[in-house]
Amino acid sequence: MFDTLKKSIEEMLERHRQQPFLDACMASCALVAMADGKVSLSEQSRIDDVLEAIDRLSLFDVHEAIDLFNAYVDGIRENPVKGRKAALDTVERMADDAESGELLVRICLAVSQADGDYARSERDQIIGVCSRLGLLLEDFE
Template identity: 60%
Template structure:
């Protein structure tokens, strides 16, 4: 019983500690996926791949993460300037951790290439993500 309590407490602590990273990841995915005006099935599938591939995100229910993604997408569609600003604020929270910042750029690029094309609108969102993180996209292309 004590071991189960420790495990539950450890998972709860990990979720709390990693919540800003989850939010930044889903904001990044949304910014790039909706850049061309619609989220393709391949982009949604790539979001699922991101959730499966990153250990720090495994503490979260996939539905919770997808709901965050959808919330950002809906906000960007409803009010593009305000929605993008809010998503970039979530991303900006990771600017003080170089590893997290680089991971977000890699995620942005993965989403942008999910459907085989790296559109100018997607590139612009990747550049915006890099700007708020203090990075240069050219270093990751």
């Protein structure tokens, strides 16, 4: 019983530790997906793929992550300037973690290429993400 309790506590602590990355990931995905004003089915599918593929995100219920993504999308829809600023402020919390920042940029690129069209508006959003993280997009393209 003690081992089960200990494992449960360790999982809760790990989820707590990874929450800022989940927040930044869903914020950056929303920025890229909403770059053209709408979230496509292929972008939604790519985000699902990301949630399944990245170990740090597998700690979370997929519905929790998608709800978070949708909240950022709704914020951008309701007030594009304020919504994008809120998402970028969330992304910026990862600026001191180079590994997480680089992974976020790679995730953004994956979402931007989901529909086979790497649009200028998507690239501009990724540049904004890179700027907040202290990275250059050219290092990833």
